[in-house]
Amino acid sequence: MGVMVVTGRAGRTGSHIDESSTARWSDARVAVVIGAASGVIATTGSWIPSFWGDEAASIMSARRDWASLWALLGTVDAVHGLYYALLHVWIDLAGTSPFAVRVPSGIAVGAASAGLYLLVRRRSTRGTAVIAAAVFAVLPRATFLATEARSLALATAAAVWLTLLLLRLLDAPTRRGWWWVYALGLALAAHLFLYVALLIPVHAVVASLELRRSGRLRGIRIRPFLLAWAGAALLIAPIGVVAVMQRDQIAFRRPHRTVTAKGVLIDQWFMFEALALVAWAFIVVSVAVVAHRREDAWHGNRQLLLLGGAWIVVPTAALAMVAAAVSLGYTPRYLAFCAPAAAIMIAIALAALPRRWMRAVSIAAIAGLAVPVYLDQRTPYWKNGGTDWQTVAEVVSQRARPGDGVVFDESVRPSRRPRLAMHAYPHGFDGLVDLGLVRPYDETGGLWDVTAPLAEVGHRLEAVDRVVVVSRSADGVDADVAALRQEGFGLAERVVLESDVVMVYEREP
Template sequence: MWRDEAATWQVAQRSTAEIWHLLANVDVVHGLYYLLMHVLFTCFGPGTTTLRLPSVLATAVAAACVAVIGRRVAGSWAGLAAGLAFGLLPAVQFHLQEGRSYALVAAGAAISTLFLTTVLQRPARTRHWAAYSTTVLLTGLLHWLSLMILAAHLATLLWTRAGRAVLARWAAAAGCAVAGVLPLIVFSRGQSVQVAWIPPLTWHMLIGPAVLLAIGGTCALPDRPRAGRLSAATVGLPLLAVPQLGLIALSLLQPVFLDRYVLYSMLGLALLIGAAVGAAVRAARPRFPTASRWILPVTLAVAMSALLPQSLATRSPASRVDDVLAIASDIRHLKRPGNAVLFVPPLRRDVKSLTPDAFAGLRDIALAVPPEKSGTLRGVETAPDRIRAALLAEQRVLLVTDASPGARPARGARDRMKTAVLHRYFVPVADEQTRGRRVIVYERRSTPR
């Protein structure tokens, strides 16, 4: 369980009042997801299956929607290939198996796109637009960057030359959804310090989006996209390109470039891949009717074989930046009754929240208010001078921190104080590193350095 999943695990097990207290301080952008997981944990009990199964099911829903959309706009072979392609995409495989909201956001984006194609192909009814608006609203509440899908849908409407009545109804539905999410957007801006760790946009970060757009554009060529016609290209290209380009544009104002924020753009890529496979089947059918039926199975087998090493690697603990649970056994055999424990940075206290039994008998000497009572993920620590005084009264201290090489220098007065006192007055006697986490045991020096 890596650090982002650990946040879900911690928050989902808090009471509703404690969750609201937390959202007033941090992570309000994930508020609806945390409340959903709280309900699931209450109904089915906390466990990694309950934690991750919603993402698996959401990905299945998204794949099904892509398949239906592909069948409608490019035929049954294209639809089947699109649904299968979505499940095989590496980015999708990475996020379908973890306890975060991004797979659910992708499912919401897929459902709303399915509603959009419905109103473009059939006589639209008020309930269709209401369902579309509600889906976009709920998806936006799960993560408000998903609202960029509205720009993608507008591009599809303009490309297909939708009538004024359709555009007017879409504008009303989109406006209602945005109005519902707007308070969340405004409030979350006050918590923007949470994404301060994201590095500024650089040229090498654009390689991934450029490759995806190149693949999508190439797959769209056999579809012969034309204005005024609903096709895989008129739906898939905006769905792929607009979120990617929108995230890049936002990152020029504030660094937020993380591919998981636009995981739902993979819906467009899968749709375009499916359309390319469908076009190949149609092209081969007149001359090779029997062989044409094997194009999709052979393509699927080749893709699965080529992606198998990466798929297996994605499912290993090494695929994540750390494993919060991995060092619990190290804590158990390194600790002694009455020892002190420190966390640098304080967010590494998540391992204590997840495995409190491993820390039984250890004193968290820097903690003033626990995470649950303080409405935070890391708790509130006491003043630096008090941390220094408490440390100088100890003979043996366990430090829980990040493992090299991903460890960052200590930031903030408290963390700098911790490391400075440990370096001068203590000597390390044990050091264990496991899956991105590190435990160092310090014992008091006979004379300060």
């Protein structure tokens, strides 16, 4: 697809960036450089934060054999099935270290930046396209994606490249094969992350308005789009039905799914109040500037503004309505695949600034405001309220001996259970006896292990003289500690970590 877009050149815009120094570079080469640079920025330090619950679910699901994975998807997480399957293949090649399982997300962020450059370049100047890709690369939501072993980064890259293909299909008749690629691409992207299906109405708005403006909104011209969207919708429908049927798996999150102004205006893409204020100011400016400029040379930017606006508004409004109606609802990070649209709209405003130094200062200001978030994202305890499982594994490895028992706090919600530290960082628990385990996760149709309180399996203590207890909540292991004391164990050591507490109990003489 990169070759197709080289020939697309819409009218020049208000950017006065001197392109003579890069004229000898093809857009494909510029896109590769941008993608590589963005990928490096995104991937750097991505291995530092501890895994959290959603990532543990990814890793545990990907470790299952194919039969076990299929059984899981029949019960829960079918919406993530394609990603789990891809990750299963990947970890067979690369392993399950934090870097290994997150690097595909970093590569996807780079691919999204490269695709965004080509997308904007199809309608505007090289300067505007470079600015859009650069802004996207430093947006906190984009740099966040690279630290997640989840499907959102891949889905975001798919959204960008599919939108680029939409513009190609709008510009000129093309071979039937590309319509198949477009329809299947939409379906596969939605199977990576269900809400990417909302690109269909976004693309429908953009295509309809563009064809109407050009006088080409006739049956023969719109029919291929309608067929492609209908085909994609048919392929997406089964996973949508299954998602509704499995919605109870996220019922515990309902209190956390309220749509708020902070969630929409800050957390979706900017994640920092000052950056959000500056970014929204530029977005407003882009709307005002494009509305004011009527020259033909600004037609490309008007198209980009329409695309960016629809890409932001339609998915956000849809998720807000879904959150109000059912439990599949709203979480700010779910709108990550709309971050490229925010970058487009910001870039239009920056490119319209009359002086090069103004553009440079503005880009530097955005990057500068994003740096604290970027650095914070790459600290050990950044995820999910201070998840510290990497440190838990290290502490347990230092203090436990082969044959010791281990007990975990099961009282907190699934994504925070310290038991997941054992699955995310198994090296720290080598040789330990999981005293509470009844049935391992990969022998169930659910995501997690089946466990029992220590009081119900107290006979297992007969074979151990030391027990490591890992707790997240204040009193989540009180019953287990009582069972240990009843069997003659006393507290030998207690280590308080960022969120968890590791305790070592030894059998008293």
